[in-house]
Structures are given as structure tokens and as C-alpha cells.
Amino acid sequence: MNKKEFIEMVKEMLQESLGDEYSVVEYSHVKNNKKPLSGLAIQRIGTDLGMVIYLDKVFDEYQNGRETDKIAADLYREIRNAEIPKELSGDFMSAIVNNYESAKPMIFCKLINEKANREMLREVPYFPFLDLAVIFYIQVSKSNEGEMAITIDHKIMDLWGIDSQQLYQDTIYHMETSVPQQLQSFSDIMEGILDEEEKIILREIGINGKGRFETTPELYCLRNSSIFGASSLLYGDTMAKFAEQEQCDMLILPSSICEVLLLPDDGSRNYGELQDMVKTINQTEVSREELLSNSIYKYDRMAKKISIAYQGEEL
Known part of the structure; x- marks a missing residue:
């Protein structure tokens, strides 16, 4: 069959x-x-x-x-x-689709790969960002089982009577408080998800004097609490504060649409090797629908700007 x-x-x-x-x-x-x-x-x-x-x-x-x-x-x-739920039908749905003010607190954005989604992007308002695109959705409901969402397309924009610039500004302003940026070291994340037996194994491999894992001591995860946490790249000053704290620029590795990884750039990094690592992980560990990019990005702490440090292959 x-x-x-x-x-x-x-x-x-x-x-x-x-x-x-x-x-x-x-x-x-x-x-x-x-x-x-x-x-x-x-x-x-x-x-x-x-x-x-x-x-x-x-x-x-x-x-x-x-x-x-x-x-x-x-x-x-x-x-x-x-x-x-009955409260999500009828008048409720009509209100959020037809009235921008009703929908605004429920609007979020996510980052996707621009070239890999050319056809879909014809149907929706979006903003280019590096080799990515920012698109928008209405989060109708969210639970432990998942979320119900409506992608914002040109038809909805016509009903609202607003332009893309207003949509972008209002959404970022809302997300800065509702889903703020979260920065966490990769070793802390590993401590949180491993069981005691796995922690013992890692401790046998080697830890530092403070009792923290040294498997990836310089790698940090940046995200927000939405399911598309990589969108946290678009707002907040966490990156700027962290770069100042470390007194160096930051390399940004696109882990997935859910988060990105930060690596302090001390000037000795081989961008080509890092890009090869990202590409390999994308091919072997990340599902097709969660891929973000094969490129490497860089945050310049003096210019306070993100740019493409090493252009990767198309997805």
C-alpha cells in the first residue's frame, strides 16, 4: 500500500x-x-x-x-x-482576523530561510534579514501539546489596513516583554537535561574547579520562550551586553528556527571550519522543517550590527 x-x-x-x-x-x-x-x-x-x-x-x-x-x-x-474550545470559534476568530487591535497582543514573528521559502514568501508580508526572512503569525492558543496559529498573509493585512513596517515594529515591541531573550551557557543546559548517571560520565571526562562541564565551555544558547526562539535575534540588548562583558565580537551559529548559538570571537576562529560544522549538523541532526541556514553570522560589538561572516550553501 x-x-x-x-x-x-x-x-x-x-x-x-x-x-x-x-x-x-x-x-x-x-x-x-x-x-x-x-x-x-x-x-x-x-x-x-x-x-x-x-x-x-x-x-x-x-x-x-x-x-x-x-x-x-x-x-x-x-x-x-x-x-x-468553543471560545476560539465564531465571534472570537472573526474579531482577531478583522480587527488589528484585537489581534496585536497575539502576534509573533519567526525567522525562516529566505531562498528556501521563495514561493511561500510571495503570499505573506515579510522582512529580509541577512539571508533569512521575518514572517508573522497569530498565536490563537498554546498548550503543552502544541499551539494553534494563523500565518499572516496579504489578505489579513488588507483587512487590518496597516503596512508591514507597523506590523514589524508593533510585533517586536510586544515580543520584547512577552517572550524576552534568554541567554544560557551550553554547559548549564546540559546539566539541566542530563540524568545523574550521564552527569557522572561527563564528570569523569573532566570538569573545572567550579564543577561545571567543559564539553563546550564557550558556547551559549540565545532564544526566547516561543517555539520559534531564533526570532530573539531581532530584538533586545542581551547580545550587546554579553559582547561587552566578553570584550569581543560574537559569532552566531544558526542552530535551528528554535534557537541560535553564540561563540565569542577572539580572532582565532576558522569561519570555514565552523561553517562546515553547522552544515554537517544541519544535514544529520536537524529536521528539514526546522533548518534555519548554513551560514555563519557575526555580531560586531562596536557597530552593534549583525552581518554574514561566512556565506553557506543554500538549504
Whole structure:
């Protein structure tokens, strides 16, 4: 059974389980960096909102021997557990889509690769930033299971009657307080996520006198609390303060759309080798839809400006 046949089969099974109250239709979407996804759009009849379930990974599970009945049962539970709250339909959605002031506290931005998303960028307002692009979305709701969001396109901008410059300025101002920048050393992050046995192993490899891991002593993570934390590059003075503290420029390694890594630049760094490292990690460790760039950036502490230090290959 190929993927198309699999999706059609799951669609029929879910439609039978959900009954006539729901509409279940096939859905395809090209996500960040031209990542194609296929699945089903499920909507309760008579409501404005629905949900999309992507089936690409589920199809892989099927190919690895998972039974279709169990797959359909799990998807059914997922749909039932993710019912759209009544307060997010009808008048509420109409207000945020048609009224900019109502939507403004819920607007956030994210960084994506510009060249890898040329087609998508034709449909939305965006700002170029280095070899990246800043796009905007309305965060309708957020929970431990994920978030519901609406990408802001030209149609919504026409309804709001504002220009891109105002959208950008208002969004950055809002994000500076709602999702402020966070800077944390990589060793502190490792301490926080490792269990005691893993910490013991690292301590055997070697720690410094203060009891901190020296696996990557100069590497720092910059992000914010949104799921697209790399957008923190666009605002705040954390980078400037950190560069002054270290008395040097900062190299910026694009880890993913979720965060970037900072490396103090003492003048001895080989940019080409760093770029090769970023490219290798992108190819082996980062999913296609979370890739940001293969380039290396640099923050000049005197000019207080970020530029491309080493241009990487296209994604």
C-alpha cells in the first residue's frame, strides 16, 4: 500500500468513527524549507475551526509493521482530545482576523530561510534579514501539546489596513516583554537535561574547579520562550551586553528556527571550519522543517550590527 492509498484508508476509518458531525478531507501542505506534508483536515460541521493531522510519520510506522486499527484508534483519541474550545470559534476568530487591535497582543514573528521559502514568501508580508526572512503569525492558543496559529498573509493585512513596517515594529515591541531573550551557557543546559548517571560520565571526562562541564565551555544558547526562539535575534540588548562583558565580537551559529548559538570571537576562529560544522549538523541532526541556514553570522560589538561572516550553501 502506497502513501496515497494509506491516507485514503485512514480517512475512511476516521470518518466512520467520527460520524456525520465531522468532515474529514485529504490535506497537503508545504511547510518551512519546502518540506511537503500530507494528511487529513478534520472539522466539526458548523464550526469555523478545525485541525490538521499529518500522516507522513504515521505512514512510516505502518511500513514498519504497525497495525492500521491501532493507528486509527490513536488518531481518533488525538482528535477527541484536541477539540477546539468553543471560545476560539465564531465571534472570537472573526474579531482577531478583522480587527488589528484585537489581534496585536497575539502576534509573533519567526525567522525562516529566505531562498528556501521563495514561493511561500510571495503570499505573506515579510522582512529580509541577512539571508533569512521575518514572517508573522497569530498565536490563537498554546498548550503543552502544541499551539494553534494563523500565518499572516496579504489578505489579513488588507483587512487590518496597516503596512508591514507597523506590523514589524508593533510585533517586536510586544515580543520584547512577552517572550524576552534568554541567554544560557551550553554547559548549564546540559546539566539541566542530563540524568545523574550521564552527569557522572561527563564528570569523569573532566570538569573545572567550579564543577561545571567543559564539553563546550564557550558556547551559549540565545532564544526566547516561543517555539520559534531564533526570532530573539531581532530584538533586545542581551547580545550587546554579553559582547561587552566578553570584550569581543560574537559569532552566531544558526542552530535551528528554535534557537541560535553564540561563540565569542577572539580572532582565532576558522569561519570555514565552523561553517562546515553547522552544515554537517544541519544535514544529520536537524529536521528539514526546522533548518534555519548554513551560514555563519557575526555580531560586531562596536557597530552593534549583525552581518554574514561566512556565506553557506543554500538549504
